Amino acid sequence: MTWDIKAGVMGKTQRVAAEYILSHFPSVTEHMSVDEYIDLGNARREELWGKVEPMRGATALVKGLHAAGIPIALATGSSLANLKLKTAHLPEIFTLFPDTSILTADSPEVKPGRGKPFPDIFLAAAHSLGRDVGTAESCTPAQKAERERGIVFEDARPGVLAGVAAGMNVMWVPDPELLALAPGEKYGAKRVLSHLEGWDPTEWGLPPLPGFNDRAQ
Template identity: 90%
Template sequence: MTWDIKAGVMGKTQRIAAEYILSHFPTVREQLSTDAYIQMGNERREELWGKVEPMRGAAALVKGLHAAGIPIALATGSSLANLELKTSHLPEMFSLFPETSILTADSPEVKPGRGKPYPDIFLAAAHSLGRDVGTAESCTPAQKAERERGIVFEDARPGVNAGVAAGMNVIWVPDPELLALNPGENYGAKRVLTHLEEWDPTEWGLPPLPGFNDRQQ
């Protein structure tokens, strides 16, 4: 799989991502159904996901935000079952997110077909934190101002598009290979970082974060 194909997959729901991948391999598509491909992928990912470590700075950032009392939510294009497979070996990090503020592609708050790049999942995440940000179809000036207080961290282009569509401040932390596909393009993100440790919370009106900013000094 090339990075150009991978870029079109990141952030999408499982079935849409599978269909997208298979569309680039017509010979395989003739021999393998979408369901069969998903099943094979699930079996292989179950073997690997438990070994994946967070990206640089992610654990320290989550712990720092939590320690500073800053509300945090998780909004992912993965299903709940896949999220649990991806994160069960990292309880110290993911247990810090309130259970009611973990939004997945199959959460009831996200209508089918309205995952990233649509803004719905980020708006649902804001609602889970008690923020009045309106809906994808309706937004008052006060709700727009509330959206503009939100900060979204993303690694995938559909997620960047979703955060921008939600009217929030997107911090994009792409893989270098992904960034190289369209050098200089930020897709509306407010910042493009090499890694999360480059992020300065004080630039966004937040206090220094315990354990996070210490690492930057």
């Protein structure tokens, strides 16, 4: 798989991602269905997910936001079942998110077909934190102002587009290979970071974060 194909997969729901991948390898579909491909992929991913390390700075950032009392939510294109598999070995990060503020591709707040790059999941995440940000179809000036207070951290292009469509401030932390596909393109992100430790919360009206800013220095 090339990075160009991978870039088109990141942030998509499982079935949409599988269909996208197989569209680039038509000979594979002669031997297996999309469901069979998904089943094989799930089995392999279950072996590997428990070995994945957090992105540089992620643990310190989440802990710092939590310690500072800043409301945080998780908005992912993964299903809830897959999210649990991906994060079971990282309780120091993911237990800090309130259960009610974890939004997945199959959350009832996200209508089918309205995952990233649509803004719905980020608006639902804001709602879960008690913020009045309107809907994808309706937004008052006051709700727009509330959206502009939100900060989104994303690694995938569909997620960046979703955060921008939601009217929030997107911090894009792409893999260098992904960034190399379109040098200089930001997709509307406010910042493009090589790693999370390069983010300055005080630039966005937040206090220095315990443990995070010390580490960044």
